[in-house]
Amino acid sequence: MFPQDQPTLGTDARRRFLPVLLLLFVGSGCAAMIYEVVWLQLLQLVIGSTAVSLGVVLASFMGGMGAGSLLLPRLVSARRNPLRVYALLELAIGLMGLMLLYGMPYVEHVYVLYAGRGALDVFFRGVVAGVCLLPPTLLMGATLPAIARRVETDPEGVSWLGFFYGGNLAGAVLGCLAAGFYLLRVYDMATATYAAVALNVAVAAIALALSVVPGGSEAPSEPGPFEISSRGDRAVYLAIGLSGMSALGAEVVWTRLLSLMLGGTVYTFSLILAVFLTGLGIGGSVGALVARRAESARAGLVACQWLLTLAIAWTALMISQSLPYWPILPEVSSSPWYTFQLDLARCLWAVLPPACLWGASFPLALAAVASPGQDPGRLVGRVYASNTVGALLGALVFSLLLVPAVGTAHAERVLIGLAAAAALAASIPLLRSSSRGPIRPSLVLGSAAATVVAGLLAWYLAPLPWQVVAFGRQTASALPQAVPGIHQEKPADLGEADFFCRYVGEGANVSVAVTESSDGYRSFHGAGKVQASTRPVDMRLQRMLGHIPALVHPKPESVLVVACGAGVTAGSFIPHPEVRRITICDIEPLVPQVVTPMFGEANYHVVDGIARENPHNVDGKQVEVIYDDGRHFLRTTREKFDVITSDPIDPWVKGCAALNTVEYYQMCKEHLKPGGIVALWIPLYECNEETAKSIIATFFEAFPNGILWSNDREGIIYDAVLFGQVEPTVIDVDALQARLDRPDHKVVKQSLREVGFGPAREDGLEEGVDLLNTYAGQASMLKEWTRGAQINTDRNLRLQYLAGMWLNSSLDERILRGIRSEYRFPEQTFVGSPERIAVLKKLRHRPTRWE
Template sequence: MRRVVQDLGFAGAGCLTTACQIHLTRECLTLFSGNELCLGAALGSWLCGIALGSSVGAWLARRSTSPGTSLAVALVLLSASCMTLLRLFRSLAGVGPGELPGALSLLLAGAVLVLPGAVIAGALFPLLCADSGASGDPQPVGRVYAIESLGAAAGGAFVSVWAAGTLSPFMSLALCALPALLFLPLARIPSSAWAVRRAAGLLPAILLLGAAASGLPSRLDEWSARLRFEQLTTGERLKASADTPYQRLDLAEREDQFSLYADGKLLSTFPDPWRELPRAHLVLTQHPAPRRVLWLGSSGLLAAPAALRHGVQHLVIVDMDPGIGALIVPRLDEGARAALADERVRRVSGDGRRFLRETEERYDVIFSDAPDPLTAAQSRYFSLEFFRLARERLADGGLLALRLGGSFNVADPFTARRLLSTLATLRQVFPGARALPGAGTFLLGATDPDSLLLSAEALRRRFQERDVRDPQFHPAQFAAAFETAQVGQLEAALENGPAPSLNLDGRPTVMLSGILRESLIESPTSVAWLERLLAVPAWWWILLCLLPGLALMAWVAFGRKANERRRTAVVAFAVTVAGATGLGLEISLSLAYQTLAGSLYRELGFLLASFMLGLAAAGAPLRAYLMRRLATERMLAAWMLLFAGFCAGVPALLWAAEGLLPFGAGRAVLLALVFLSGAGTGVTFPLAARLSQPVGAGAAAARINRADHMGAAAGALLVGLLVLPVLGWTGACLLFAILLFQAAGLLWVAGAPSASPN
C-alpha cells in the first residue's frame, strides 16, 4: 500500500511542476502580446532552472531527511508569486504606455520570474529518486521518471482540457498542487504513526483546500488582472475580460467608446467609422462587382453595414476568435446588429485558415484583416501557404486584400523590411500584386492585375458609379486612405533591391521584423546586436552546434586513459543532445500545430501532456526490459540513430499534415509527432540512468537530470529565438538529426564490446 501512495506522490509532483510550467509560460505569452518567441525564453529558463535544481536536490538527497513536501509547498507559493509579478512586469521593468516589451525584457522575465521556481522543481526529482531507492526499488531513476511523466501528462491535460476557461489560473494551480501535498507526506509517515503526526504532515494540503474553498485564488486572479490592465495607463475603465483559446482579451470603455485589447495590445476601437468604413469601402470598391465576399477577422462585425451597401449578396465573416464577438456584438449599435442579422450575412466562429481549407465556396473578394504579424499565429495570415490557399478560393477575376501597419518610407528599417517581404511573398502567387501605401499599407493580389485601381480618383469614380450611399462616408476620404503619389515605390524597391526572404509558415520572417521593430524602441543597441547575429550565415550556426561533439570525439578517439571519465562524458553528451532534440521538436511541432489549428494559448498544456505521455509510455516498458538485460553504450547509440531518422522524417510528415491531409488527420499526425518526440527522450533517459547507476540513485538522477534539462534549455532557447527564424522547421529538424547522428557515433566509439556494469 505504501508503494502505491509513494507512486501517487511521484505523479502528484509531476502534475504540480507541469502546472507551474504551463501557467508561467501562459503569463509570459500574455505579457509579450502572444509572441511565441517567449516559448523559447520561458521554457529555456524553466529547463535551465531544473538543471540547476538537480544539483541542489542531489545535495539534499545526501541528508538524512528529505524535504520533498517542503519543496512542493515552496514551489506553489513561489509560482503564484511569480505569476502575479509577471502581471505587474510592465511597471517593474519600466515599459512605457503604448510600448511592447522587447527582447531584453523577455530574457529578463524568464531569468527572474521563471527560473527560480524551476530550481525548486528540479530539486524535487533527485529527492524522489532517493526515496524510491530507499524503499528497495532496483531502478529508482527510471521508475520515478516514468511515474512523474504520467503525472505531468495528467496535469497538462487537466489545465488545457478542463481548467482553462473554467477556472482562474491560480485556482487551477492550487488544484494541481493538492495530490503532491497530500501523498508526498503520507508516503513518508509510517502507518503506525500517531494521528497527530499524520495530520501535521497533511497541514499544507488542508490549508490549501481551505484557501481554495474561500475563493482566495479567484480573488487574487481578479486583483492582479485589474492591475495588469491598469499598467497600460489608457485612462479607460475595464468592462470585461476573457481567456480564449487564442489570447487574453480585455474590453475597456471611456465616454461610450470601447477599446479591445488582446494580450495587452490594442486590437480595435468602436464605434470608429473613420477607421472601419474607409477600409471596407476601399477594398470592396477595388472589385467591379463584389457579390460574394469573405471577410477574415473580427473587424468584419463592425464593417458589415458598409459591406452590404456594395450590392453584396453573400457576406461571410469569420470571427477568428469567438471571444471577440462575444464581447463586441452586444455593445454594437442597432444598425450594426441589424446588418449582422441580415440573411445575406453568415457568421462563422473559428480559425480563418481552417475555414479556407475546408470550404468549397469561391469568392469575388477575400479580405484578410488580421492584426500586424507580431506573432507566428498572426504571421500565418501573411505567408506563402496562406496566399496559395486564398488563391484557390477566389473566383475568376477575384481579389485578395490585406493590410499592414506602417508605410515604406517610415524611419525604422524593419517596417520596410516587413512590407517588402510580404509583397515579395504575395507576388509568388499573384505576380501583379500591388501596394497602396499610407498610414497603413494595403496589399492587393488579383487574378486579373489590370483590374486594380491605384489612385483615389479611380476609386471615387467607381464608388459613385456604383451609387453606394453611406451617410458616414464620402468618396473624398479615399484620398486620405492612401498616398497616390507613393504608389509604386514599394514595388520599385522590391525590383531594384536585394531579394527579401519569403514569409513561410515554418519560417515567419515578418514576425521577426515586427519583434525587432518593437525592440528598437526599448534598446537600439540590443537590436543592432541581434541583427548581427541573424546576419551570420546559417552554416556557421550549424558548425557551432557541432563543435562540442567534435571536441568530445577527438578526446574519445585519441585519449587512452580515464576510460570511465570518457564514457561518463559521452553518455552525458548523448543525454544533452536528446534533451535538446526533444524540446526543440516540441516547440517546432507546437508552432506547426498552431499553424494548422489556429490556437496555442489554451492548448499548450495539451501538447505538453502529449509530450510527457510519450516520455512515460517509452520509459515504462524499457524499465522492465532493463531488469533482464545489461545496458550498453552501443544500445544507446542504436537508439540515437533511430531518433535521428525520426527527426529527418519529421519535415515530410509536417508537409503532409499541413497541406495534404484533412484537418482531423493532420491534427492527429501532429499530436503523434509530439508524442514520439517525448518517447525519444523517454527511452534515452532510463538507458543513460542505468549506465550511471553505480554512482548511486540520487547522484545518478541528478547527473542525468542535469544533462537532460541543460540540453532541453539550450534546445528551447536556440530553437525559439534563433534556429526557427533562421532555418525554419525543416532546418531545425535536420540539425537535430545531425546532432543525434554525431552522438550515436560517439557512443559507438566509446562503448567497448563489454557491457557497462549495472
C-alpha cells in the first residue's frame, strides 16, 4: 500500500518542497480548528454544557491528539512514504468529520437510553466523548509526526519542524475566525463541516501529487533506534509538559476573565482563542529561527520559561488592574465591528506576550532533545505528547478544581509557579558543563534569584475587581473614575444608585455576584450583567413567569424551573396550593446554595432548606435542586411536569442558544403532562428586531398556539414572557379571578399586588384582569411580523450568532411597537363575563407614551 523510499536525489530536492509542506499544514490546522468548534457544539447538545461535560470533551480531544503523536511512529515504519501517510491521514480525518456530523443523532439516541445521575453518568459522558473524538483526534495528532519524517533531525530540519508547528497554528487561527465569524454565523454546522472536509481533501490531493514528483517522495536516510539519551532529555520533556499545563491553564483562566469584560458572546471566545493561537504561532516561528541558530536550545527554553513568569504576571495585571479602567462604553455605538476592534486590541495587549513565549517553547524543546540520526517522527511525537498531556492536565485541573476552589487570582499564582517549575526543570541539564563537571554556581544563583522574583510577582497579584464580575462589559459605567472629567449616564441595568458588593463567587461554570444598591434593591449578577433583582420591573417579570402558567393551568401539581437565579420565579409557585413538587435545575451550584438564599424575602425562601437536605420541604411542597444544564436534564429525565418555566441568561451568551432551539422546545413538549404549559423569559433590550423575531418565531414554530406577554408599564419596555401549550389556550377570566379570590389563594393575590398588579396600581382593577392585560399577541396574529425570521435549530444555533452581533442595541421600543401594530383582541383566547372582557379590551387599547 505504501511505496518504499526512492533513491536519494539530494538535500536540495527535499528542501524545495518544504515551503509547500508548510502551506499544507496551514490548511490542515484550519480544518482541525473548524472541526473542534463544530464537534464541541455537537457534543454539548448531547452530553450537556456543564464544566464536567466540557472537561470530558476536552480530555478526549487532547488525549487523542497526544496519543496519536506517540502511536504513529510506533505503528508506521519510517520507510513508508511520509507524504502518502500524511495524505491518507487527512482523508481519514475528513471521513471521520462526515461520520460525526451524520452519526451524532444516533449517538444521542443511545446516550439518552443509558444516561443517569452521579459518577456513573460522568463516566458515561466520558465514554460518549471518547467514542466520538478519539478516532479523529488520534489521526490529527499523527499528522505532525508523519510529516516530520520528511526532514532530518539536524538543526535545519528541527527548525523546519518548528515552522510546521507555527504554520499549523496559523491555520488554526484562520479556522477559528472562519468558523466563528462566517461559517457558523451565516450557514450551519453541516456547511462548516463540508468546508473542513474540502480542506482535508485538498491537502491530501496536494500531498499525494508531491509524493510522485521527483524529490517529493524522498525521505531522509533510515533512522537509528530512538532512545531518551540522558537525564537532561527527561528534564526537557518534563519542562515542556509543565509549559503545556501552564499554557492551557492560563487559557482557561484568562478566557473566563476576558469573556466577562468583553461580553460572553461566541465572537468574544473566537477572538480570545484566535489571539492566543496567533501568539503561539508567532512564538513557534520565532522559536524555530532561534533553534536553528542558537548555540544552546536548552538555554533558550529556560529563558522562555523564566520570561513566562513575567509575562503571566503582566497579563494578570492588565486584566485586573488596567483593562477594567479603559474608558470603553459599549453603548456608544451599536455597530459590532467597532466593538470587535476594541476587543481585539484588548486581547492582543493582554494575552499576546505570554502566548508568544509558550509558542516558542515547543521548537526549542524539539531542538533541545534532537540529535542527528534520530527518527524525527518519534522525536516530534514524544515532545508533542508531553506538551499535550501537560495541556490536558492544565485545562482539567484549572477549570474543574483550582478556579472553583481558590479563584482566578490564586490560579494565576499557580500559573507563575508552573512556569518557574518548568524553568527549573529545563535548567537541570545546564547545571554542569559536562556530565561529571562541577555545578555552575552562577546558574544556581541566577535560578534562585529568578525564583524569588517569580514568588514576589505571584504574591502581589490582585484579584479582578468585583465590578467586572457584576457588570462585565459595562464596567466603565460602574467605575466612574475610569473616565475622569466625562459625565456619563449609567445604563439601565445599573440604575442611578451606588452599588455595594455583598458576595462574589467563582464557580466551575460561571462567576456570580450579589450587590445591593443605596436605594435598597438587591441584584444577582451572572455572565457580567444583572440577571435578576428586586427592582419592580424585574420582580414583575419573575413573578409573571410563575403566576401566569400556574393560574392558567387548572391544577399545576409538578413544576420544573430551568435556571434558579434569584429564585423569585421558583418561589412564585410556593403560594399556589395545588403545587406539590418543584424541581429547580441550575448549571452552577453556587447559585442555589449561596446566591438564592440571599433573596429569601422575595422568593419565599424556596431553597433555604437545601443546606440541610435535597430535596427539602417548603410549606408542604417538595423542592429539589438538580445541578445540570436544563437541556441535558430534560433530555435525560423521564419525569413529566404540568409547568416548565425557563429563565436562562441572555441569548447572546455563548451556549444559551441551545435553550432556545426548536428541538429544545420539542423536548419541553414531550415532558409536559396533558394541558401542560411552557413559559419562557425573553429580553427585548440588548437586541435588535431580527434577534427578537428569531426568538419569538422559533418558539412559535414549536408552539403554533403560543402567546406573548409583555412586561411593560406606562410605556417602559423591558422584557416579555413566551407562553405555550400543545392545545389552543382558552383562559376563563371569571374563573381565574374567582380562583384568586379564594382564601387559599390569598398569598398569591398578595404576591401579584406586591409587583403592581391590581388595586395597588389602579383603583378597582382586579389582579387577574390586570395580569392578563400583559397580553401582547399570539402566534396566529404575529405571522406577518415574524415572516422571514431565522429559526434557531440545533444544527445552526443561529440565535447566539445573531444576538451576539447586536447586544449593544437598544431597540426595545421599536420591537414592542412592531408587535403592538399587529394587535387584535383574541376573542377565542379570553372568555368570560362581558364586563371583564370589556375592561380587558379598554386597558389594552390605551395609548402609551411612544405610540
